[in-house]
Amino acid sequence: MRALTKALCLCVSLMLPAARAQAGADAWGPQQLMAELAQREHAQASFVEAKYLRLLSRPLALSGTLSYTPPDRLEKRTLSPNEEILVVDGDRVSVEIKARRIKRTLSLQQHPVLWAFVESLRATLRGDLETLQRFYRIELAGDAAGWRLALTPSERRMSAVISEIRIGGGDGRVRSIEILETRGDRSVMRIREEAR
């Protein structure tokens, strides 16, 4: 697996002459990015998100907080316009919409699309290249100070829903997530990490 990863890194870096030029002798690539991300411990951030949906005449604006506890707990707490809590912990996902008193718990194993979706962020935060590659083909652009990771679903059911996920960041942090859906819907999330 390690050899494969290395080979893949090599391919990616060959395809991205700009990245290679900037990285210089250090040969900065997905593996280095992942290693950098993996060093992070608990992270807490606030976010603003805009969802552009075909069903709606104007975008939905959301805001709230995100927190990540290595290795596999992720919490997205939306405060506006509705209070909603999404917790991913191991294999379990729970969604709670406070105002509607909806609380649902799902198993990721049982919902492959949701699982792939969750891992786009969780595996990235964990610096887990292997898991990311299990669900996505990845392309990396930029350098350590400012990079953009493009994830294209490799599994049929996932690619029927999502065409691409773009994660942007720099200095070992994730700063934005953009989700492009196959049917034209799109959401953009900007993340500002709180000082620790």
Place this chain on the structure above:
Amino acid sequence: MTRAGGIAIALWLALLAASAALVWRTPLSTDLSAFLPRSPTPAQQLLVDQLREGIVSRLVLVGIEGAAPPRLAARSEALRLRLARDPAFVYVNNGAQELIEADGRFLFEHRYLLSPEVAPARFTAPGLRAALEADLALLASPTSMLLTQVLPADPTGELLGLLDTLQGEAGAQTREGVWFSRDGKRALLIAQTGAQGFDIDGQQAAIERLRSAFAATAAGEAGVELLVTGPGVFAVGARTAIKQDAVRLSAIAVALVAALLLLVYRSLRVLALALLPAASGALAGAAGVSLVFGSIHGVTLGFGVTLIGEADDYAIYLFTHLDPAFPPERTLRRLSPILGLGVLTSVCGFGALLFSGFPGLAQLGVFSMLGLIVAVLVARFVLPALLPPRFGARASDALAAPVLTLAHSARRLRVVLLAALALGFGWLVLRGDALWNDDLSRLSPVSEADKQLDRSLRTDLGAPDVRQLVVVSGATADAALESAERVGERLRALQESAAIAGFDSPARYLPSLSTQRARQTALPDAEVLRRNLTEAARGLPFRDEVFEPFLEQTQAARARAPVTRSDLDGTGLALKVDSLLVERRGNWFAMLPLRGVNDPTALASAAVALKDSGAEVLDLKREADALYRGYRSRALTSALLGAGAIAVLLLVGLRSVRRAYDVLVPLAAAVVATCAVLAAAGVALTLFHLVGLLLVVAVGSNYSLFFERDNLRASDPRRTLAAVLLCNLSTAIGFGLLAFSRSPVLSAIGGTVAIGAVLSLVFAALLTARIERPRYG
């Protein structure tokens, strides 16, 4: 040969030919429920019938294990695809996405008829407003991408609601796209056979096809194991086991009894003659069973083993008392009354089985009664005609003298023996109910290992054993569904107050026609709905005309014909409906299994209210236990009546209280001692042991009868003893072998009677017989 002898032989041959012809064409049954009591209430009968021929009886549960999950998933999927093409199976499911999607499409298409939430208020402007606001909240959530496709056609969320209620029940985990056990070590699949549950040949063929389909998907892979369970698998296994047992045990019994007879008589001709009554009896008994019941149960066939050991007694008596100096007729006339009495006591015992309440035991009763009567008639009328002139069969009585001496001296121990018996009796009385095992499952011929596998696969599939359920009935399927809906409303109230965790109902998958019509009328016409929707969406960010599919599809739903059972064909819902809604003798029954009864008192008070509406709340475990205890006491009654009848018979037949007493005391002692031996060996007694004890009296009476002092006096004690020993030994062989049968009914009865028969003889010798010290001369 005399003229009478000729007639006897002719009649005998005719009987044999007729019996053979009859038996040849009789099907062998292995119906597992034959040794379960017939149920008294219609609701219980329904459950037993369900086991026999309901859809549950056609389900095969499959586990695949022994490799990494991706390999197991691949094998599961390959097996599913093969079985789906196999006409032996009407439905296969392994949780594959394809099947879930197919069910989802069906639910989506019929959502306005199936969803319990469809009501007029839901489609008014305020109702729709609430729905649209909820939709907005869902669109804001990160899982919105799974929703945006259905939302324009289903803004009120009927599909989500249906999926929630329907999938909330399913317990199997999905991994690698198919069902898996929680630990991920076993891929799971269910298949429904086309053959009925009671069609064991069909079941066997289907299971073989399943196994070969699995083998065909191996592609050189080793170590992956197929586990198969379910009622059909059990039935096939039980039939194979009982067939093997019957053949194997009969062969051993014939070999042992033949060896014994050869050893004693040292003549092949005598051996053949001695086995003739037993063989005729077995054939006639089987023919009788076929006439009365229409089929012969495998267990009855296995029971034939005992007849080999028992029916040769008559021939042995005859041979023992034949004197070459006299014509056999004289000996026979002298022996007739005692032979007749012996047969009658046995027939009394086996006759009591007819009233035991178990169809299987009744078969054993008919078989043995007819078998013994025919055997004794053959011994009395046919054998003498077949004997060559001046026939004499000298049994070796070398053993008799030392045994007589032993018996004579052992009589001094009588006091000790009586004290031991009294102690044993006291101990049994003290143990009381602890002697008995009241678990109905003890009577089931399914082995503990198989039961365990079945339980574990069921748990993996999230189908735990139903313990409590509500049953309602109706003249038509639709009437039963309507009742189920009414009961469902009450149960929902119980669920809301947390008295029960949940319930299932056939009406959930197939609502009654009137409910479906009510839902159709709850949908407004196109114009009203459009107006309400426009009003509801005012101020919300939904684009105009987004909900056109909703407007169209509600109108289509209003005009659509209601969903019927045949519309469900090919979906997982059909399986659910068929297992919960069944027809029985022109009546339809709907079953509503309850989950997690937290508050039994609330359920009990609801049960009282439900009774008025014709619904019945059943606690299966309690009913089964009560049923079993009822049958035990019924078996006890019929055993006591049988024993009583035998006592009366002996009293009348022997025309003497003293003689009857001498015959009965050893029997009573044998019953007590047998019980004590079984209990001391740690055997928990079932009602089959009880039946065995009755047969101890019926069979053992022969030995104490022949040992009774007047009979002893009338003949040469040494010859009598030799004969009785031989008879007793062959009977013990016949019943004793049954103790090794894998069928609980046979092993319980066999073991009990074998011990009891030997003990009856020992006690007869020690307690009442007047044995004189043998004189050597």
